[in-house]
Amino acid sequence: MPTNILICGVGGQGIVLTSKLIAAAAMAAGMEVKSAETIGMAQKGGSVFSFLRVGDGAYCPMFGEGCADILIAFEPAEAVRMLPYLKKDGSIIVNTHAIMPVTAALGGSDYTGKEMLGYLAEQSDNVELVDGEKACAEVGSPRALNMIMLGAAVRSGVLPFGIEDVEDIMKKTVKPQFVEMNSRALRYGE
Amino acid sequence: MHKEFLMGNAAIARGAIAAGLNCVSGYPGTPSTEVLETAAKFNTDGRLYVEWSVNEKAALELAAGAAYCGARTMVTMKQVGLNVASDPLMSLAYIGVKGGMVVLVADDPGPISSQTEQDTRTFAAYSKLPCFDPSSVQEAYEMIQQAFELSEKYHTPVLFRPTTRVCHGYASIDVRDEEEYVVNKPEGFRRDPSKWVIFPRLSFRAHTEIERRNAELSAVLSESGLNPAENSSAGKKGIVTHGISYTYVKEALAALGCELPVLKIGTPFPFPEQAALQFLAGKDEILCVEELDPVIERELTFICGKHHLSANIFGKLTGNIAAAGENTIASVTKAVAEFAGLDLPEREVPSEPPKLPVRPPVLCAGCPHRASFFAVKTAMQGKKSVFCGDIGCYTLGNAMPLDMVDTCLCMGAGVNITQGIGKVEPDTNCFAFVGDSTFFASAITGAVNAVYNQADMTLVILDNSTTAMTGHQPHPGTGKTMMGQVVDKVSIESVLRGVGVKTVETVDPLDLKAAVDCVKRVSAEKGVKAIIFKSPCAVLIKSGKPAYIDPDKCRNCKRCVKLLGCPGIVMRDGRPVIENSLCTGCGLCSQVCPFDAIGGGRNAD
16 A cells, blocks of 8 residues: 655645655655646645655555545645545644735735644644744745655654655755755754 | 656656657647646757747647658647647648647646636547547556557547646656667658648548548557456446546545446547447446546447447436546545445544635736736726736736736637727727737737727737746747747737837836826727736746835735735734745835835835
8 A cells, every 4th residue: 555645735835846855765765656736827825735655556646535644734724624635543744834815814814823723633633733934944944844844744754764765865856055954954853 | 668757748748759759849738838848858959849839720730840741740738729729730630641740638627727628539539530548647658659659650640638637647657768769750841732732622532531540440449458448347337437537446446445347448539449349248337437528428328329238328427427527536436336336435524624714826926917907907997997818827817806807718819809898888998918928829810800900999918028827938029949049039019010009108017107107198099009018927037125014104004905915915913014935025015005114125225
């Protein structure tokens, strides 16, 4: 059976690169990979997701509800939106920093994400909160969120490879001047 | 052979290159765009000719010419692009080709980012052209190579129609090493008017031959391995499916622990009748799991009638599969469970979640289109006006609070829709908004028509110097080609003046006062007049210093939020603040603030 991974968030948060790194790390370990992600108009500030299936036995690049071994959510409401895809007892890694949609600003609503985090805690005993804003500030780049989330996901032990494997792939993927910062981000919270 | 992790569209391009591709042309459109882009990226040695054409018709005609010379050619487009290319393609079906020619048309069930849910398999039957329908990334890679072989062997263009989930799915697949590529050397054009010049007599002869060939192909394709059956002798019930739906069926059967026979249709036209007959033998009930049109379902119903078979055929026409929209693993699992008489696996239903924020797509922070729409809206306040939109990022100008798109139909249609509204409602101020790439693709003829037929309208060109919606492809106005050449830009202003538009003004939409004055001045003139709002796509330029809302000056009137709907301004603790990670410093909000509370941005210092 493949390991099913679901990454979700809002367009522009770096979800696609996270997905590519997981795929590359899995391929380097000789595993089969399939994936599918949002592309096109929905990317412009919309909800985006990436399905990943690592290992043998997957027919489809996506998987059905109740099948994800891990949900890596870059935004609290997006975690709740995609929660039906999570297996019973599956792991949730969630960034606590909420992104307010334009519609919420127009409607004068004060969406903060707190009610979403409360709901996740009610639904699952397996939620790891990542304060992405604080972590990015400490790592020293607002662009580090995807590596911080990926590092937290790898440490959960659900992904079929370790932090060194991801780090090796990251070094081959990002520009040399960003390697050190991304290493710190991957290992943030160790 | 080696393994690579490829997007479906990249696999198609790589497969075509492995099959000896010489020439690829197309027009960008989701979900097809990455095919041509991958081919261009891979073309480091210039072995291919690659171009983004001005539209799909031009792309297809170019490919036909190259294929007449024996080149292996591919044309890429989305499904609605096929409507634009259909004039040359319908005739080319009769003329045929010398080099293999694959017309790649990506269909978009949902639709996710298209105007229609049209099915290219249906177009294949209409145009009488063979059609390939891959179900996975690996299969797409292999199948495109078979498509070239069949095209060249039968001297006919063929259609290749993946859908969004195959185009944009990724998989680790086996790809050929360069030494294993086919090398095709075109022999050149051989003059033969009896072959290349279409006349009624030729068309009659060709039509007869096409029908004979398609009957032959139906038999050939039945034996080709492109329409494989699994477990075909197991029981009285079976599933016939295609494309990505095949993988949903396999996931559903695995989840239900059930082993029904499955026939996958990889070549929907000419339909593999013999393969279907073999599968139908001894079966009472068939479920057709397909997306878009009930092509397989109708074919099977026809075959059952023709051969006096008693099997019941279920699918879209019988309500077992939804008539419109995408299939999903969940929808297919439900349909298969009902068909097989099985219960769905039970799942705990989570409690009702809190109300989720909706995130409709919006114009990006700093997008110059927001400023253009706002300028026209401001200038025309209180005047009877109509705003016809078009296809591109700027269709998003329909969202609140801009609310500036009254119509949108298809590429370039807005110009003449505006003309039509003006003929019926002469007292309305008529505006047509069109982007730069769409202008070149299909609004120039509309402009000529409007000028010639004495329209009274303002043509607004939203010129961001790229094809933004599909990921920033070059076009005639950008001065770059896909072969890496820097060429003369085609000037939109010169084109408009050349076709007889006497007033053409160019203005920076982010200079709000100048833009509003320009709209008032130009729209007051009679006849066809044009405004070119020129400002680069915000995604392509380096962001400036973000704006800043001075809390001492801000009186919380929220005009910046309510007038512009920019994702760069959010409400925090009941007050508008700038989201620094998104703000590009375009400066538009500082020009609408009545209290001069917003600084920074382009107007800073």
